[in-house]
Amino acid sequence: MWGSGILKGFAITMRNMFRGPITVMYPEQKLTLPERARWAVAPRYDAEGRPKCTACLICVNECPDHVLNLEVSKSEDGAKHIDRYVYEVGACMMCGLCVEACPFDAIEMSHEYELATRDHGDLVRVLLRDVDAASTRRAKGGDDA
């Protein structure tokens, strides 16, 4: 009969009304991210809290958007020192290629997803500053060799 579909539609919307809202009240409630969720890149640290980065530059070469930059200084004996590890989060597309490529497991895709800032400058982050590369520490006879 003409109109039965319309009445059925009324019944369905009413049924959904009683199912209750599915809204997640965002700032107060938050969903848990799955394990593999990819958000801002973050450095990883070893048990003593020192960065695992060896300044091999693979991530820098791997990034399709060139958002990673490592400023490395080398002493005469070949020891590497990380001056700055700069990450431009505003231009990052969170593809995860850098993390996949890192042979030392020194960076990760963190679960930090609230990336909005009030200052444009905050979108360029310095992940590491003025630390010895992990490879240098090993060469110097560090305990993590």
Added chain:
Amino acid sequence: MTDDPKMAWAITAEGSQFPGPLPCGLRCIPRGVDELATEHLVLNMGPQHPSTHGVLHILVELDGEEVIAAEASLGYLHRGIEKLAESRRYHQVPTLLDRADYVSGLHTETAWALAVEQLAGIEVPGKASWLRALLMELNRYASHLVWLGTFGMDAGAMAPFLYIMRDREMLLDVIEAITGSRMMFNYVRPGGVVADLPAGVDAKIRAWLEVADTYLSENDALLGGNEIFRMRMKGTGVIDRATALAFGMTGGCLRATGVDYDLRRDVPYCAYPELDFEVPLGVRGDNMDRYDVRVGEMRQCIRLIRQLVDGMPEGEFSGKRSRVLKVPAGESYAAVESPRGELGIHLISDGGLTPYRMRLRSPAYFNLAVVDEALAGGLIADAIVTLGSLDIVLGEIDR
């Protein structure tokens, strides 16, 4: 032309100054009308308009409410993806392709992977093929959901859209758990896929399968079961078989005209030869047929996902995936059946680290080309729903 009953009237009314076919609903020219001077109205629909599904600009020429001619103007979302791909290594290109068809990125990724594998002669483990097929089907369902919701919105129904977003949310949760992202997956690479199914995702998919049928039937009842909706869709936006073939349309839009062509069955790839599914077909090629074909496809999707989850083989999820893949010089073309139609990648390599040329055959581009023909003769309201029924994604059209 004279086969058109409206047109026949305009011709038999000798001496009439009435321009072109008669407006909708009129059987003859009312007395005095041909003395009235009327003017056509040219309307710029878009690029900012709620129903052009992105930044599409359509110029429509109106006679009152009736569309006399329409012309699509493209390119507002051009990002040069094909050119950019020439400076990316083979495993980096999927990050671009996700952004071409942003509603069903996994199909584009898979097409790319197939094209590269074909040229480089890479063998893919069986499980990778199954994972690709599973992810593509999940993604196809999510994409069809977006289409269904926005199509309902075009027709003025708000509620189904929000119900559909609830269903899509469940699917995207599954896809996010597997690939790590909700839209920009970067999951399928030449050689295999990035990761295996994580623990617990199987239960998630099964939980979704439990409710998928019910929810789909509800949404279908709200739209396709509604008489108002059927009244509007039947007989509007007709694209006949010859036109569809001439314009190179593929996917649901072509199948709605009755052409039985589905790459999943006709040019099998990934795990599809081992799966059992049907290809829904339409008859008249109007909006209602396109609707029915896509909703039918969604039901087949549920069936396919069930098979894929049940029959997922054991083994390696990926072969060797190299970061510095060297592909021998030559050409290859691989296509997948994306939610919109035949999505093909034409790859030319000169043997270097990056592709020499990559060309994306985007199905929505070909499907959109027909708007000039399909919109003319209908009303503005028909134009909106016809455009919606084509299921266009501007990211893929403009690339």
Added chain:
Amino acid sequence: MSALGILGRFAAMLVLLLVNGVVLIYMLRKVLGRLHLRIGPNRVGPFGLLQTTNDVIKLLTKEDLRPDSADAWLFNIAPYLIFVPSFMAYIPLVFGPTLAVTNLDTGLLLAFALTSLVPLGVLMAGWSSNSKWSLIGGMRAAGLQIAYEVPLLLSALGPVMMAGSLDPARIVAAQSGVWLGFIPRWFVIPQILAFVVYAIASQAETQQTPFDMSEAESELITGFANEYGGMRFGFMYLAEFSNTFIVSAIGTMLFFGGWQLPWVATPAWLAPFVFIAKTYTGIFVMMWARGSLPRFRVDQMLSFCWKVLIPVSLAWVVVWACVQRLWPVVAMAVSR
């Protein structure tokens, strides 16, 4: 009636209209939200109650923009032409046995006459904005509202015939008591067909989905109100909600016994609350339809009106007139 009395009534009408507007906008948002599995406004004030008042403040403080090429005079006056009739249509509403702005013998006629002025303002707004979208929207609105006036009026004739009066107070009074000892004497029971026509036509008259093609969001963005901003837009919005209230209130008076409770006598102090409750139930159903249905196409809607609604309601008027004339004769013959 003293000048003070007139002023007092005028103020009461205005307060009622504004309060109604605020409440109805909040209600629409909440009802649609729930129908859509959402929550609706929930941030401003408890349960988002202050959302609408804040929106009104926003509209009031916004810059009053007018397109350079618009017809200034018509553009400025159109919102008031839409607003004033729907404000005046509160005059014939009967809120209780003694509670009405004024008692008119032809109150119903006045209400319908006033609501039929609205298309004029809509057409003016659409025309004067000098925007193609507005023009199409205005034309659609005018065509539809004029068309749907007819079945709206015809469907009201059944109850009018039953009560034998155009005075809303008498129509309501005629619906007191019961039939056969247990059915409330509401006119909706014999006049169910007229009520269905009335419900459809009133939904079209207030331009709500599925009849909202004059402001069809997906086609014409917002139709005739496209170029309006600030409080001018606010007036149009307010008039829309006021119209919703009025058609629902008239429907309550015509078909559902107005301010009277079924079966029991209604105390005078309770009457307005009963009336408002019934009216709001009607509005809820209208909102429910708004949340559930897709939109008609403009030509289908017009042909539906002229080819289905008007013949049906006309036929019903004739049928009912015959029934009412013949019933006493038949009853007499049977009793003899």
